[in-house]
Amino acid sequence: MNARVPELAPAEAGRFVSIHGLHHWAWRCRDAEETRHFYEDILGLPLAHLIRAETVPSTGEYCPYVHIFFRMTDGSYIAFFDLGDDIAAEPSPNTPAWVNHMALKVGSMAELLEAKRRLEENGVALIGVTDHHFVQSIYFFDPNGFRLELTYQNGSADYMAEKAASAHDELRHWIEEKARRRAAIA
Numbered sequence: 001m002n003a004r005v006p007e008l009a010p011a012e013a014g015r016f017v018s019i020h021g022l023h024h025w026a027w028r029c030r031d032a033e034e035t036r037h038f039y040e041d042i043l044g045l046p047l048a049h050l051i052r053a054e055t056v057p058s059t060g061e062y063c064p065y066v067h068i069f070f071r072m073t074d075g076s077y078i079a080f081f082d083l084g085d086d087i088a089a090e091p092s093p094n095t096p097a098w099v100n101h102m103a104l105k106v107g108s109m110a111e112l113l114e115a116k117r118r119l120e121e122n123g124v125a126l127i128g129v130t131d132h133h134f135v136q137s138i139y140f141f142d143p144n145g146f147r148l149e150l151t152y153q154n155g156s157a158d159y160m161a162e163k164a165a166s167a168h169d170e171l172r173h174w175i176e177e178k179a180r181r182r183a184a185i186a
C-alpha cells in the first residue's frame with residue numbers, strides 16, 4: 001500500500017494578515033481565587049483584567065462565568081474561565097500528560113533557577129532543569145492540572161537559523177516515516 005505524503009510548501013508572504021503575537025491563551029480553571037493565587041502570588045503575573053458575564057458573547061449561551069487575565073511582561077496574557085462549578089478541565093484521555101502544555105519564556109538561566117527555587121519553596125513539584133539543546137526548561141502543573149513549562153532560550157543565533165532552514169525537510173522526513181509505520185501495520 002502506497003501512502004500519499006502531502007506536499008509541504010512554505011507559507012507565502014501576503015497570504016494572510018500579519019499575526020503580531022499572542023494576545024491571550026485561555027483555559028478553564030476550577031477556582032478563580034486559587035488560580036489567581038498561583039499565577040499572581042507565586043508566578044508574579046499580575047491580575048490585569050476580569051470579565052463577569054451571564055451569557056457567552058459569541059454564542060448567547062447562558063453560562064455564568066468569570067474570565068480572568070494575567071499579564072506577562074510582553075503585554076500578552078494567560079486567561080482562565082471559572083464557570084462557578086468548581087470543576088477543572090479534564091485532561092485528554094488519549095494524550096500523555098506531558099504533551100499538552102504551555103511554555104513561558106524567562107530572560108536568563110539565573111531567572112529560570114530562581115523560578116525553580118521559588119516554585120519548590122511554595123511546594124510545587126517540578127521536573128528539570130531539562131536541556132533541550134536550544135532551551136533549558138522546568139515543568140510543573142498549575143492548580144487546575146495544566147502543565148506549564150518555564151524556559152530559557154540559550155540556543156545560538158546560528159543554531160536557530162540552521163533549525164529554521166531545516167524545519168521543512170525534517171517535517172517531510174517525519175511525515176514519510178509516519179506513513180511507512182502506518183502502512184506496515186495496515
